[in-house]
Amino acid sequence: MTDGRSWEGNWRVRLYERVRERGYDSLTAFAEARPAVPLYLLAEELGKDDIAAVQVLSGLLAEAEQRKQVTRFVRDVLVRMLSQSLPDGWPTVLDHANRFKVAKAMGRWFAYTPETHKERADRAGDALLATPPPPGWLPRGPDDELLLTLLPDEEV
């Protein structure tokens, strides 16, 4: 947490400096090496005083757009979100409290999703709730089988 320091100066230059310092040529590569790690922890690792998680998020999106892998990016964000919100995996019973928990993760994911993919993300979320995955399910990366069926790559 930085009270604004993450927004001082040219943060994009700073972000990529840190990525290169750690031996990666892209933010995506840096993140891939840390699957299912929540975004805020990625930001913390890159600069606990001057990098905000949302900067990492937007950097990842920009790279995904260049690589035409936005759907994969959207899945990756959901994975990181779920590991933060449901560390013990998908709840056994979707009772009142657990439903809120899942809904919370979904809502956040939806808001992080770029406009182009919102509708698909929304449907994928509904499908997850309608046909819940097995208890304890916790995707480890964007290539999780179930996630791929819910939100397959469509990029051209």
Add this chain to the structure above:
Amino acid sequence: MGALHRTQAASVSAQVLDDGGEQSVPGMGLGLTMRVDSSGAKGTGLLLALALLCNACVPLTPPPGPGRSLGYSPHGGTRLAMAGVMAAAPGSSDATVRRSALATHLAFRSALREVSGSALRVSSELSRLEASDSGIVGAGNGIFVRYAEYGEARLRWIDAELAAATEVAAAASEVEAPEMQLALLRLAGPRLEAAMMGSMLLAVWVDFLTLTDAALSRRLNSVEALFMRLDGWQKMLEPAMTALSSQAPEQVEAAAQDMPALVGHLSRELAALLEDMNKGAKVLETALVLKESMEALTLLSALKFTLPALRAAAPVSLGVGLMVGPNGVMMGTRMVVSAEWVEMMRQLVRAGVLSVPAVSAAVRIQAGHVMMAQGHGDLSRGVREALGDSPEVRAMRVTGKTGAGMAEPPRHHVMPNELREWFEMRGFTGKMSIEWFCVTLQQAHHQAIHGGGNWKLGRKWPGEWNRMIMEALYDAEAKAGRMLTRNTILEIVAVYMQLYDIPMNFVRCRGK
């Protein structure tokens, strides 16, 4: 400061207060004072100190050990934005923040209990005064009743602040995100602080009333003179009381800073009244009445430590420094506050819930250090550090304040103001209205968050804070299939603040 000292302290208290009751219990206080009398003034101090200690004996889960990694960074407020900082501290983990949140929560509850306890004592003293028809109530055709009523009104205010603080603390305990728990406790901090300071002042006021009551019922002073004195004292108290009830953290803190001096002044006033009463009692018979009545007095406030004894003009504790000992803060051989109390306050100060000036003032007033107010007014470094003060806190106190002529940093609603009603329907009303959840942001930060500046990376990035947060909330509500609870909303908000690197340090935008 382990269990050993706590046990020692508890057993000593139990020996002295053999009923296990507190000095404050109605009737008990009288007995205690009577018993104390035979052992002289020194004994009085010791016993009262023990009684005080007993009051402060609250079970408390100690915070993580001395090696805990609590990082700080300056923020736009005089309280620490702990949560965010801790999340980023080296080696920090969710577990550390969780532990800290729990410890802070327990300390907060203890402090609430303690302040409620003293409010209760004030309340029963006031009832007792109002029940006697020879003194305050009966004298001068009831012209003194207004002063008791003033006490009642102030008491109601303290009770309301405590209730509000309790409510917010309860909300904090229901939220899962530990950073948000801490943020909510900080939100309730100024209320707790105001109630704590207010109850100290109120105890002084009740002591004035008690003394006046004694003088009136024994006809030691003229009704007019006493009336005028009370009027003057009320005028002295009122500005501090008003500042405390302003709910503005800066004002509360400033009032706290001035409190030792004020209490010092008031205690000199009280001493002067005693002196006059003494002079009035020329005839032996009257003198005996006076002696008896003084012995019956149960003073609630810490003034009892500063008042010179009636007969032996005992020197007040001038020039005796406060020191941190294994059992708490000591003044010479007298315990001022217990180690448990110190630990509780330390936790609250370091979490940014209470301010250093307030806690220092509380210690100085308890110690009767008020006489030194004009000179070297501050506590020693050791005591301050024990209470959670640190260079970081000090630095922040300086930089956090807006200097003369400097503009207040603008405050921004975390939950969009345009959708106030939506939030109201989901429980954000009163003490938890969205007005309380504002943040101050640096310009660059603000621009970035509201989608301005040079921030957009992805062309279609939904970067605008209000839109983003509402999308998340609307979607979560749709997915949940029912109206979101206040806590769920707070948890979602907490994650977004973390995402955007906004310190979870709430200030009030406007309103009460």
